Amino acid sequence: MFSIGQLSKQTGVKVPTIRYYEQVGLLVSAGRTEGNQRRYDKEGLERLGFIRHARDLGFSIEAISALIDLQQHPDRSCQEATEIAQDQLADVREKLRRLTALETELVRISEGCDGDGSSNDCYVLTSLADHRHCRTEHYC
Amino acid sequence: MFSIGQLSKQTGVKVPTIRYYEQVGLLVSAGRTEGNQRRYDKEGLERLGFIRHARDLGFSIEAISALIDLQQHPDRSCQEATEIAQDQLADVREKLRRLTALETELVRISEGCDGDGSSNDCYVLTSLADHRHCRTEHYC
């Protein structure tokens, strides 16, 4: 049996975050000692490891909830799990596309200016003032 | 002179967002009509355009505040503006690095599973349960 602090050390998830996961229903309410402190077993550890890994991969709490539901109903097809993963992949690719466009603009803006001179003709500032200089469509 | 709605249409920034920018000090408080409605001139329009563009490029409200300060003190060197832009670029590149690693993992996870079979041997779920399968370091 682990205390919340030991669980935290083993998974790298901060103590308040573990309590937060319980609060929002991602983790089943842990058993308690007589003095009301949480105690976890191996299953709790694995569950938190799963959550941690999924969060690292950018899955939302909602998506992780859905994945955990699937784990607990092994009779259901894994098609849903695959769909969730592919949605997440599409999401990541969209973000990559946008960030790449941003990178292009920021390089253009940063390089136009050598840092000398006064700010009333600073290329950074004039570029930001006028979108028409941009060579890519970008938005976040 | 523009109403807040006209300003919104011209810049693509939503009306409540414009009011929010005023509240947090990004936009100078607008002049008002006798009936207390905001009225903007060309300067207000340009300022909001600047903010919009900078937000699109992912600059934080705080960074934009600093950039606006620089605009209003043309005597100060534009080195600071360049620094802010380069910080933002470094930020974007770091995000790109992470997202690329995530993409690799998600492709691996999604492709391992054909969507058939029951979820107790679903590759998506077992991959999420065990980080050791991963081929890249990833975290967000």
Added chain:
DNA sequence: CCTTGAAGCTCTAGTGACTAGAGGTTGTAG
């Protein structure tokens, strides 16, 4: 001049995924 309704106003609360802090209680090593 009067009515109507779109657009404006302020204020509060909610979003996601935590994080920080106050103020009190429990577990455990020495």
Added chain:
DNA sequence: CTACAACCTCTAGTCACTAGAGCTTCAAGG
């Protein structure tokens, strides 16, 4: 048995908005 690290709950703060309630004003048509 004592000291104190670790635990507990609860509230509020973060960022950049967004939504909604309940009210007022502006402008066009009759």
